[in-house]
Amino acid sequence: MPQEIMSNLFCIGIPLPKNPLRILNSYVIKGEDRNLVIDTGFKLPECEAALRQGLLELDIDLNKTDFFITHLHSDHSGLVPALVTENSRVYLSRIEIPWMFGDTRDALWAGDRVKFQRAGFSEEELSHLWKAPDRKLSPIREFEDYLPVDDGDIFEYGGYRLKAVETPGHTPAHMCLWMEDQKTMFTGDHLLFDITPNITHWDEIDDSLGSYLDSLRMTDKFDVQLALPGHRETGDFHARTAELLSHHELRLDESLEIVRKNPGLNIYDIAGKMSWKIRCNSWEDFPITQKWFAVGECHSHLRHLEKRGLIKADYGEMVLHYYAT
Numbered sequence: 001m002p003q004e005i006m007s008n009l010f011c012i013g014i015p016l017p018k019n020p021l022r023i024l025n026s027y028v029i030k031g032e033d034r035n036l037v038i039d040t041g042f043k044l045p046e047c048e049a050a051l052r053q054g055l056l057e058l059d060i061d062l063n064k065t066d067f068f069i070t071h072l073h074s075d076h077s078g079l080v081p082a083l084v085t086e087n088s089r090v091y092l093s094r095i096e097i098p099w100m101f102g103d104t105r106d107a108l109w110a111g112d113r114v115k116f117q118r119a120g121f122s123e124e125e126l127s128h129l130w131k132a133p134d135r136k137l138s139p140i141r142e143f144e145d146y147l148p149v150d151d152g153d154i155f156e157y158g159g160y161r162l163k164a165v166e167t168p169g170h171t172p173a174h175m176c177l178w179m180e181d182q183k184t185m186f187t188g189d190h191l192l193f194d195i196t197p198n199i200t201h202w203d204e205i206d207d208s209l210g211s212y213l214d215s216l217r218m219t220d221k222f223d224v225q226l227a228l229p230g231h232r233e234t235g236d237f238h239a240r241t242a243e244l245l246s247h248h249e250l251r252l253d254e255s256l257e258i259v260r261k262n263p264g265l266n267i268y269d270i271a272g273k274m275s276w277k278i279r280c281n282s283w284e285d286f287p288i289t290q291k292w293f294a295v296g297e298c299h300s301h302l303r304h305l306e307k308r309g310l311i312k313a314d315y316g317e318m319v320l321h322y323y324a325t
């Protein structure tokens with residue numbers, strides 16, 4: 001059953017089967033002329049059934065509905081091609097559109113594989129990862145009709161005025177939506193409450209953790225009284241911002257300490273020495289997809305330490321090794 005948040009604004013909880021995020025929040029603004037759906041769910045029958053049921057209960061006509069995708073991840077974007085009609089407009093940040101279809105998508109995904117090779121994953125683990133079912137949850141690669149969004153763009157639906165706020169970090173050009181009159185921000189995965197947003201390394205961003213920390217400080221200046229996150233529950237936006245900033249400082253200290261004590265390790269091995277909230281006896285026991293998240297996150301922290309001049313990597317080799325400066 002969709003939950004009413006304020007007049008004309010609803011949230012449909014989309015179950016994410018076998019995924020630790022559990023629920024995606026799909027927000028629906030009902031308008032006189034056109035409706036807006038913010039984020040959708042994986043390209044999975046369970047997600048599609050939940051979203052269609054919610055839209056039916058809200059009496060939403062898909063012929064009069066547009067979509068705003070906060071960022072390229074498949075749990076937010078996956079269902080869009082299944083729901084669009086020829087009248088739909090699908091908005092996504094300009095920088096993230098090339099990830100979604102055709103040759104640019106293939107090239108970017110291939111580059112992603114090289115990045116994990118350089119982090120120290122074995123060929124065997126990589127082929128296992130690239131065959132993982134998670135790769136099939138994204139929007140079909142044939143769908144190309146995304147309309148580019150830039151920072152500051154304005155959207156009007158259901159009597160609300162929404163402003164796009166670019167918040168790079170979680171993804172290269174993640175977008176939040178800000179409703180100034182209501183002091184309400186749709187935060188996508190930029191800020192979550194009972195989960196720490198995953199910050200991975202992107203070759204396309206020089207220093208994704210640095211960008212993320214800057215984005216957190218930037219959105220903290222907005223007078224957000226109600227945050228509407230992409231997953232699970234809401235909470236105090238500014239208190240959570242402070243928590244996330246200090247969480248990453250602690251993680252940076254921990255990574256630096258590991259590099260100082262163990263010069264010459266690769267990212268995969270450094271990640272194995274970091275502490276993780278997961279019930280496994282050892283790094284070897286981590287499920288492969290969890291290793292993938294952990295290594296990506298570790299890489300983003302190492303890159304940021306490198307930008308702060310505290311460590312350096314040996315870029316001459318295929319696999320990167322790190323040393324304190």
Ligand SMILES: [Zn+2]
Binds near residue numbers: 071073170189
């Ligand atoms: Zn995400």
